[in-house]
Amino acid sequence: MTEPAALSVHSLSVSFSGRPILKDVQFEVAGGEFCALIGANGSGKTTLLKAILGLVRPQSGEVRIEAGAGVARIGYVPQKISIDPYLPLRSRDVVALGLDGARWGWLRRSAAREARVQEMLEAVGAVDFADRRVGQLSGGQQQRVLIAHALVRRPRLLLLDEPLANLDVRSTAEIVALLRRLSVQYRTAVLLSAHDMNPLLPVIDRIVYLASCCAVSGKADEVIRTEVLSRLYGYHVDVVRVHGRVVVIAAHEPEEIRAALARDPVHTAQVP
Amino acid sequence: MFTGFMTNTWIVATLVAIAAGMVGFFVVLRRAAFAAHVLPLGAFPGAAAASLLGVSELAGIVVFSGLGVLGISQLQRWDRREVATALWLAVALALGTLFLSMTSEYAQGVYALLFGEVLGVSSRDLGAVAVLSAITIAMTALLFRPLLLDSLSPELAEAAGAASRSLELAFLAVLALATAMALPVVGALMVFSLMVGPASAARLLTDRPRLALALTIMLSLATVWGSIALSYLSDWPVGFFVGALAGLAYAAGRLGVARQGR
Numbered sequence: 163m164t165e166p167a168a169l170s171v172h173s174l175s176v177s178f179s180g181r182p183i184l185k186d187v188q189f190e191v192a193g194g195e196f197c198a199l200i201g202a203n204g205s206g207k208t209t210l211l212k213a214i215l216g217l218v219r220p221q222s223g224e225v226r227i228e229a230g231a232g233v234a235r236i237g238y239v240p241q242k243i244s245i246d247p248y249l250p251l252r253s254r255d256v257v258a259l260g261l262d263g264a265r266w267g268w269l270r271r272s273a274a275r276e277a278r279v280q281e282m283l284e285a286v287g288a289v290d291f292a293d294r295r296v297g298q299l300s301g302g303q304q305q306r307v308l309i310a311h312a313l314v315r316r317p318r319l320l321l322l323d324e325p326l327a328n329l330d331v332r333s334t335a336e337i338v339a340l341l342r343r344l345s346v347q348y349r350t351a352v353l354l355s356a357h358d359m360n361p362l363l364p365v366i367d368r369i370v371y372l373a374s375c376c377a378v379s380g381k382a383d384e385v386i387r388t389e390v391l392s393r394l395y396g397y398h399v400d401v402v403r404v405h406g407r408v409v410v411i412a413a414h415e416p417e418e419i420r421a422a423l424a425r426d427p428v429h430t431a432q433v434p
Numbered sequence: 435m436f437t438g439f440m441t442n443t444w445i446v447a448t449l450v451a452i453a454a455g456m457v458g459f460f461v462v463l464r465r466a467a468f469a470a471h472v473l474p475l476g477a478f479p480g481a482a483a484a485s486l487l488g489v490s491e492l493a494g495i496v497v498f499s500g501l502g503v504l505g506i507s508q509l510q511r512w513d514r515r516e517v518a519t520a521l522w523l524a525v526a527l528a529l530g531t532l533f534l535s536m537t538s539e540y541a542q543g544v545y546a547l548l549f550g551e552v553l554g555v556s557s558r559d560l561g562a563v564a565v566l567s568a569i570t571i572a573m574t575a576l577l578f579r580p581l582l583l584d585s586l587s588p589e590l591a592e593a594a595g596a597a598s599r600s601l602e603l604a605f606l607a608v609l610a611l612a613t614a615m616a617l618p619v620v621g622a623l624m625v626f627s628l629m630v631g632p633a634s635a636a637r638l639l640t641d642r643p644r645l646a647l648a649l650t651i652m653l654s655l656a657t658v659w660g661s662i663a664l665s666y667l668s669d670w671p672v673g674f675f676v677g678a679l680a681g682l683a684y685a686a687g688r689l690g691v692a693r694q695g696r
Contacts, residue, residue, distance in 0.1 A: 215593050217592055217593065236593075238589075238590070238593040238594075240587060240589035240590060240593070241589075243586075243587040243589065243590075245586065245587075246463070246465075246585075248637050248638055249463065249585065249586065249637070250463075250636075250637045250640060250641050250642060250643050250645075250646035251582070251586060251641070251643055252641050252642065255642070255643055256586060259579065259582065259583045259586065259590075262579065263579050263580065263582065263583035263590070263591070263594055263596075264579070264580055264583060264591060264594035264595045264596035265579060265580070266576050266577065266579070266580065267575075267576060267578065267579055268575055268578050268579070269578065269579060269582070269643060269644055293641075294641075295641045296586070308590075311590070
């Protein structure tokens with residue numbers, strides 16, 4: 163790895179009111195690398211992304227973005243957002259807000275800006291709905307516009323929080339292919355979170371797997387292994403491959419779940 | 435209706451309409467209609483207090499609008515947005531009740547403050563209104579981009595470096611200024627209809643942000659000018675026409691949507 167790391171996370175720990183969310187998380191994403199952040203709901207994926215963005219203050223540890231590049235050099239696509247269908251913003255306005263939306267002042271207009279916005283709309287395949295209200299687009303279309311918004315300043319690092327949630331199978335495949343292509347085209351390192359790794363496994367360079375507040379990272383076939391993930395979870399899990407899909411199964415319920423079930427016998431009956 | 439005495443009225447009304455339109459645009463985009471109702475209603479006890487103390491009504495309104503901004507944003511740290519907003523209204527109205535009970539000859543003034551009294555704008559207020567409107571318009575223009583980004587998604591604004599909490603505080607401050615200007619003219623109960631009506635209609639009529647803001651201001655001017663003229667001619671209260679025209683503006687917007695076939 164001769165290229166400098168686009169992102170390095172050093173023994174990062176985050177806790178909210180005494181409850182640990184992330185413990186000693188450590189990994190690197192090289193420049194231009196396509197990287198998946200995998201974990202169950204509530205495993206701390208969003209918190210980790212927010213810590214990288216500087217929106218969550220860690221208890222200890224450090225996040226380093228490639229030297230010379232500040233926070234503004236990160237592109238970010240948040241988890242599913244709900245947009246007023248009558249918000250007076252077209253797709254191209256949303257992309258233009260990616261250029262300088264947080265800075266004070268009036269909306270500016272110039273041929274150079276419009277050309278950049280148009281180029282970005284073309285790159286994400288959003289030309290057909292560039293002049294439609296963003297609140298009236300489908301989930302997949304909105305996702306493309308938000309990706310263009312995040313990439314229009316050509317960041318060296320793109321973070322996406324669950325970009326595949328709420329998408330149908332076809333849109334999921336399209337967005338994954340699009341992100342892979344953009345990552346190569348703009349030489350942007352991509353870190354995207356997902357609870358299902360399967361649509362991503364064919365294209366990722368690296369995986370960061372979060373469980374029990376900790377993380378392991380590496381190439382997918384180094385990480386997605388029974389012994390590695392069992393050590394991470396702190397109890398035995400099986401990595402099972404069925405029809406080319408990977409499933410991680412707990413051999414028995416972890417202690418916390420068993421204790422909760424024991425306290426609440428009514429629900430025990432409903433667990434299959 | 436355009437004589438010397440009325441000239442001030444038209445100037446003040448025009449300034450109020452422009453400021454209320456600009457702020458109203460973001461009231462609708464930020465889903466802050468409740469705050470736009472609570473700040474004026476919570477500022478009206480300030481006018482009561484001012485008349486008890488024998489100082490300028492506008493000063494009382496400005497002070498209570500400011501207290502409203504601080505109160506609401508502090509309460510928002512502890513609780514949900516609309517609960518925080520409602521709690522401020524509860525406290526402010528409690529004070530208003532107390533102040534009103536201390537005076538016996540106030541009924542006419544209370545009526546004017548609640549429903550508006552456009553003919554009562556004195557020349558002394560003109561300078562104050564001009565300053566307030568200049569500040570309101572300048573601040574809204576300055577906050578235009580971050581507020582737009584924040585109404586698309588607070589998370590996007592936050593990630594780009596525009597802290598949502600500071601934006602909310604700045605927005606409430608601008609809202610309070612516009613409130614203080616508009617309250618004596620259209621009345622505490624009607625300020626929010628002037629802010630919500632034109633903006634809610636304009637955003638239906640166009641999908642372009644700058645055009646939507648321009649349309650909002652135009653509809654706001656039409657509402658205010660129309661209300662004053664009709665009130666003058668008919669002797670019906672200004673507040674009635676402000677509310678009715680706000681409703682009509684939205685109906686026109688809906689008609690526009692229906693014609694576009696969406």
